[in-house]
Amino acid sequence: MLQVQDLRVIYNRVVRVLDGISFEVPAGRMVALLGANGAGKSTALKAVSGMLRSDGGAVASGRVLLEGRTVTGYSAVRMVRLGVMHVMEGRFLFPDLTVKENLEMGAYSQKDRRRIAKDLAQWLEFFPRLAERRSTPAGYLSGGEQQMLAIARALMSRPRMVLLDEPSMGLSPLLVREVFRIIRQIQQSQGLAFLLVEQNVKLALEIASYGYVLEQGCIRIEGTSDELKQNKHLQDFYLGINGNGTDRCQQAAPQ
Amino acid sequence: MDYFLGLIINGIVVGSIYSMVALGLVLIYKATEVVNFAQGELLMIGAYICLEIIQVTGMPFLVSFLMTMGFMVILALAIERLVLRRMMGAPALAVIMVTIGIGIILRAVVLGVWGATSIPFPEVFPRQGIDLGVVTVSQLYLWSFMLSLAFMAMFGAFFKFTRVGLVMRATASSRKAAESMGVPLTKIFAIAWIISAVVSGVGGVLTGNIAGLSPELSFYGVKVFPAVILGGLDSIVGATISGVIIGVLENLGGGYLKDLTGLHGLGPVAPFFILVAILWVRPTGLFGRKDIEKL
Numbered sequence: 322m323l324q325v326q327d328l329r330v331i332y333n334r335v336v337r338v339l340d341g342i343s344f345e346v347p348a349g350r351m352v353a354l355l356g357a358n359g360a361g362k363s364t365a366l367k368a369v370s371g372m373l374r375s376d377g378g379a380v381a382s383g384r385v386l387l388e389g390r391t392v393t394g395y396s397a398v399r400m401v402r403l404g405v406m407h408v409m410e411g412r413f414l415f416p417d418l419t420v421k422e423n424l425e426m427g428a429y430s431q432k433d434r435r436r437i438a439k440d441l442a443q444w445l446e447f448f449p450r451l452a453e454r455r456s457t458p459a460g461y462l463s464g465g466e467q468q469m470l471a472i473a474r475a476l477m478s479r480p481r482m483v484l485l486d487e488p489s490m491g492l493s494p495l496l497v498r499e500v501f502r503i504i505r506q507i508q509q510s511q512g513l514a515f516l517l518v519e520q521n522v523k524l525a526l527e528i529a530s531y532g533y534v535l536e537q538g539c540i541r542i543e544g545t546s547d548e549l550k551q552n553k554h555l556q557d558f559y560l561g562i563n564g565n566g567t568d569r570c571q572q573a574a575p576q
Numbered sequence: 577m578d579y580f581l582g583l584i585i586n587g588i589v590v591g592s593i594y595s596m597v598a599l600g601l602v603l604i605y606k607a608t609e610v611v612n613f614a615q616g617e618l619l620m621i622g623a624y625i626c627l628e629i630i631q632v633t634g635m636p637f638l639v640s641f642l643m644t645m646g647f648m649v650i651l652a653l654a655i656e657r658l659v660l661r662r663m664m665g666a667p668a669l670a671v672i673m674v675t676i677g678i679g680i681i682l683r684a685v686v687l688g689v690w691g692a693t694s695i696p697f698p699e700v701f702p703r704q705g706i707d708l709g710v711v712t713v714s715q716l717y718l719w720s721f722m723l724s725l726a727f728m729a730m731f732g733a734f735f736k737f738t739r740v741g742l743v744m745r746a747t748a749s750s751r752k753a754a755e756s757m758g759v760p761l762t763k764i765f766a767i768a769w770i771i772s773a774v775v776s777g778v779g780g781v782l783t784g785n786i787a788g789l790s791p792e793l794s795f796y797g798v799k800v801f802p803a804v805i806l807g808g809l810d811s812i813v814g815a816t817i818s819g820v821i822i823g824v825l826e827n828l829g830g831g832y833l834k835d836l837t838g839l840h841g842l843g844p845v846a847p848f849f850i851l852v853a854i855l856w857v858r859p860t861g862l863f864g865r866k867d868i869e870k871l
Contacts, residue, residue, distance in 0.1 A: 370756070372756055375665075375755060398755075398758050398760050400758075401756075401757065401758025407756050409752070409753075413750060413752055413753040414753060415746045415749040415753055415754075416749055417745065417748070418742075418745060418746055422742060422745075422746070426742065426743070426753075426757050426759075429757045429758050430757075474757075478757070
């Protein structure tokens, strides 16, 4: 569904953040983009969704294809219309608007009011916590509720593909599990394509079917989730275990 | 007592016009993070255009008034298209400088075409008083008050109940979030400028009716600032209430301070004293709020 070919992204005309990366998200699948802070994961998402420009970034070369159509450098307005929705890192809700109004804004690209109302009812039913707080300004929600709202708002646009950036950010481990469970459930029931950016590699590999590991603007490793879980480099640097299954820190400590 | 009540009522009427113009200022600020320093000049040009339409075409006031609104829409669109759209992505400060420039140009146009002398506005609403029981109020003042209230109620309803209003509030709440929902920001900025120019135009026509026309009308832009700061730059309700407070203070100051101090012209200054005092205590204004803490 989505193909990114040899993408280079430059910020403020000088800083090169992505140095020729290629990846692919098949329709209806969840693909994870993994890597440490500053590896360029969020930049890759913004380059696809058209949110790069307001950050001072630009695609220097390479191509983004959506179902075979070249969409390189398209604005967010056009990408949303094509069914690509970006849930940004830090959620970016409308803090002054109520939960319900936030959801309605998610349906900005939709014109059929009856269908919007139906979708709204459907997602409020799916997220009972949001239904309870439908008249509360989004700024007053807890971190977990905010993440649910960000996801629900994206779904209100009836997307064909969701770019999900760091859904675990700032959440307690228990909540992270809950959020990931919901993401998987939505992805499977809606048959949506997901491109997931996540620092929590272990969790990401549990719900994604394929993954790419980004290091310093280049793709270092790629493979199915099972392959990546067995990968020595990944185990050493991201999963915190070595081949023997012991913690790196433990091993380094004097016996 | 009558004197006091008269000052209060005057203040409320003038204040309601301040409120309306302040609404325009707040709207642009909330949507685009730009403080529009040409707000007073927009008000001034609105008043002159309305007068010109009445004098040249001889059409009734209401028609001229509506045509003035139409002119304000076109002017706002022209400013947005020709100047501000090219400034997209420029720092807010640069755009603010540009609004000062627009203000200077508008003032130059007024000076060039109509001159610097004060021109009386043809009588539209009779100045004759209406007895309201407690106090008699000039019909002109009553009409001005009701018209500005009606306009504010209209825009209030627009923001609360229409889809475009929702999108504008959303953009004001978080521009980046709005962009990621597929909102074309330039379109929203244009609408903010249009509404702002229209309310300024209405304010100009009403003020012109009350006080006559002169390039001094552009000073209203500065006068509205205490209202906006008092209310908090980001609060529409705050700006509305503060406008009335400033209007009343200005009139009371003008009415009493001269006798108390023996100094002339203290009226328009009084609100600024209050402004400074309030900012000492509440730097975000009476109704402005700090950002909701994000988790």
